[in-house]
Amino acid sequence: MGCAVSVYKIGGTNKKQMKIPVVTVFAPSIRVPVNSNFHKHLKGIVPKDLIDRLTSFRNQIALLAQQTDVSAAPELLRASEEYLSLVVGLTDQGFLGFRELVDFKWRNVDDGRQEITVADSWFELLSVVHMMAMLTLMEANSKLIPDQTVSSETDESTDNVRCAVDLLVKAAGYLQFCLQEILVHIPPHIKMKLPVDLQENVLEAAYIQALGQGTEMQLASAVQCKNATLSVKRRLACEQLSYFSQAHYCLSTCDNLNGYGKKHLSFIKWKYLEAKAAAYYYHGLITDKGSEPSCHITAVCCFLAAEEILTESKKACLNFCLTGLITRAPIAWGAMKHLNKKIPETAAKKSQMYAYLLEQEKSLEVLPELPEFELSLKADEYQMPDKDAAWESEKWKIPNQTLKTHLTDDDEEDDDDDK
Template identity: 35%
Template sequence: MGCALSKTQDEHATLSTTLGEVYVFFPGLRLPRKVDFGNSLVREHYSSALIGRLAALRSKVVAAAENACKIAKANNKASETSSIYELRSALENYLSALQGMTTTEALGEEGSLSNCLEFCWSNQEDEIKESVVPSVYYELLSVLHLLAMLSLLEANLTLTPKPSSEDQRLRPNDGRKAAVEMLLEAARILDYCIERVYPNVPEDLKTKFPADVQEELLKSLQLQALGQTLEIQLGLAIDNLKATLAVKRRIACEAVKYWQMAFEGLQRVRLQNNWGEKHVLFLKWKRASAKAAAYYYHGLVLEEGPDKSKAAASLQAAEAFLAESRTLCRDFSAASPVTKKSPVWGAMKSLSQKIPDAASRAGITTTKGVSQKHSKLPELPDFSLSLQWDVYELPAIDAIWSQERSIAPRPN
């Protein structure tokens, strides 16, 4: 999925209406459009060598991005991994040169590159299909956003089953630990955008940014990546005979927090197209699944104590949220653009059988929707969030900047 997002609404109609299975949702790949590095204002203040270097590196990004989308649309899985590697390499090389534009000297009023250049990118979740913003910070955020989306795309590909046998088609391949690393890499990059880039953006410029790179959406995507990390870790814990009920409950409860915060953040972003609506449905689906798991394990822990009524209520809530998650999964798959319904996998593959059995043992028959029971839901334990990740660091500034007489590289 994903690259169809870079097309206009009319072009969408000519593409296949059904995209592949979704294990990790991401709002497509934003594509860079051509930039005129050779305009007179730029040439007046910067050397032809620097201008040529920036233009060449960005052109490689444009070509690699277009190639990656072409391969994705052709559903050529064999070539998709190599195209992602090619695009990531081009982005990191360009990022090294792009950093020089963010130095204090480069951003000075006299001959500012940020004022000289207009950066254009396609949008995915904004109603405006393309945005042109004369800001190096917009360009930096767009490049980092694309790198983060590539990590989510790779995680989705890693979890997608390989069609070598019928048995493997029943669940994603066992690349779950690799997928966790990719999800955490996306979270690291998005965290850098929020903590290191956005504080430098002037307030008047923030209002010109499309929804795709607005701070709330970047934060929601980061929380989503962390929620999905815990979803996979819960599946690994279920497979681990040494993992206790308390450990599984904590993982599930923390996942609920991440999905809830991701949903609340997305609600604060103005999304007015099909992909934005589909994104919201994905978060609702995963939040319901996480709540089903959390209430199930909370109920099992309570069953070991004296309060059997609270245990029964928790298992009742788990069964209700499981039913809600199944409905939301169908709604998500059916929402435009239509995606194939993914098989039940990971933690929910096991819990979709265990939750009804546990509820039945407790003498529970769920006949009403969750919405009618919210006021009676038992409280889940309020665990502090414990996921940690390494800080993302930009690559070293391209050496060509040190050759510019008026601009010296900013120290790391």
């Protein structure tokens, strides 16, 4: 998983430093480019200096991903932005023959044998922006767990939580761009070959998950804020529940989830249950303020439901940690640090207090529906960098024959010369 490599290396491994990673913000996967040389594919068609730059930036990204830890994510993101401005030229409608020229190879960092090669520049854009999203999620995780090699409590400083929210909505923006602006350009026959983590439903689940986790951070801040009302806390918990419910639906519709996909699904289920427990708890507190006996009965039902769901969430957390590559959940933090104690206490206290009402009005012991709220957290809109000016520097001449045939002919001529 991307979560596993965030402990020490983005792309490489170091057995001496191997630790079981702590996960607060989950990065479903991360892929990195395999070194590539554009000269073979673009020689004689694209100016040499432009080919050199394409090759240099891609290899730089591959090298950074292999040799740096998550603290270098900003440098990787900057290099990726510069590379994108070059790659976007290969997708230009004015250069129709360029799109399928280069074989782009990527590999999953958690399984070096899992590689994919696709001759489509839109696939390259998808892969780069997806990598940027995963790096941003990993960076958000590192903000909440500064030293992931040591078992310690999550750093809950206001600045770290605020920074994590900013990174999460930024990651959501990358993933939204993948869905709305890139994936639509990839033909069906290539989509069918895409690895699971680049397929539409999984991308959408990761996008919604990022917003759900951003809302989780907002709830954590609200719990710490003395001025935050119960209504605000309930609304945030219900919004978080909605996000994870949608993400779970997207991911559960995938038929071919691999080990990483199953871990992703188990993470979303864990967070869904936490949000549901919080939502029922805060809804119960608000309902209990009513003066009618039915209000107190409904409140008790909410508290008891929250307690039961909280127990389920702890089991789901353990299942997540043991699924696929082993990870650790952080020590309870944010809203759950508070609710792990308050939910059982309140459920016991209120059920004893209103036991006589429950006995009298058993017909009212029906779990109420939670209120629905408009989802407030939105992804940061991502804009692809402008096409590099080098693509406009001269008039391009596309050979009449297909470019791949042109290159094949060149290779055959080179072979004849060697003979």
